[in-house]
Amino acid sequence: MAVSGLIRVMERAARKAGARLRRDFGEVEHLQVSRKGPADFVSKADRAAERTLYDELLQARPDWGFLLEEAGEIEGDPTKPRWVIDPLDGTSNFLHGIPHFAISIAAQEPRLDGKGWGDVVAAVIYQPITDETYWAEKTRGAWLHDARLRVSSRRHLDEALIATGIPFAGAGDPNEWVKIYAEIGPKVAGIRRFGAASLDLAWVAAGRFDGFWESNLQPWDTAAGCLLVREAGGFVSDWRGRSDPICAAQVLAGNDALHSRLHKLVVGALKS
Ligand code: IPD
Ligand code: CA
Ligand code: CA
Ligand code: CA
Secondary structure, X not given: OOOOHHHHHHHHHHHHHHXXXXXXXXXXXXXXXXXXXXXXXXXXXXXXXXXXXXXXXXHHOOOOEEEEOOOEEEOOOOOOOEEEEEEEEOHHHHHOOOOOOEEEEEEEEEOOOOOOXXXXXXXXXXXXXXXXXXXXXXXOEEEEXXXXXXXXXXXXXXXXXXXXXXXXXXXXXXXXXXXXXXXXXXXXXXXXXXXXXXHHXXXXXXXXXXXXXXXXXXXXXXXXXXXXXXXXXXXEEOOOOOOOOOOOOEEEEEOHHHHHHHHHHHHHHHHO
């Protein structure tokens, strides 16, 4: 599959910001860290990576807008797509010296009626430490470099390795997570909490994880990953089974069989 100009632009920006993150990763003790919430940290590295992505993408597509995790929304031409960006997904891992974090970039089109935002048309998730680029384009599949990605073919819960995100201080509803875990945990082969939602989704697309659930995520955590899972033949929905382009508030992902089994368990868990 020939890589499009759009993916090239996104990958170039991600690699440039990723090189910065790799340098900063070795200097974690020198990064100024502040808090956006009780356990929601932001460091100089998050801001520097975001700045690099902003500069690169603005130069490549001067009239597109931005939704940036740290700087917020920057309007562009409303008839053009916008970039949805998490400059460092997995900040807690990064700050603890755990080499599991990524840059997530999505290109999202405006809705045809001009009211809000529609489909995500391109996605790049770049993991600086492993130098892996996951990418997808609407209708053109999901890829890890030049290898086509497919969600896993496991159909039984007792064979499935499921990723999740657990609410931390000041974010999300821990009771909801505990109820869902009580239903899913004992029925599956394993649960993982790795701490970077974009990679959780990319790894579902790559068939490494068989499924994933988390709530209270933000568009920049999920926009690129949702497209990857869908383009790899998987399903992403909220707890009610509804799918929207981004699904940030509640994310349930997997292949068709496991998505539907997990969905039933989530519905059951939240009824009780
Ligand atoms: C966080 C990670 C984590 C998820 C959190 C996110 P950040 O993003 O994706 O896996 O559980 O809810 O906020 O803050 O490291 O970009
Ligand atoms: Ca954050
Ligand atoms: Ca994030
Ligand atoms: Ca982040």
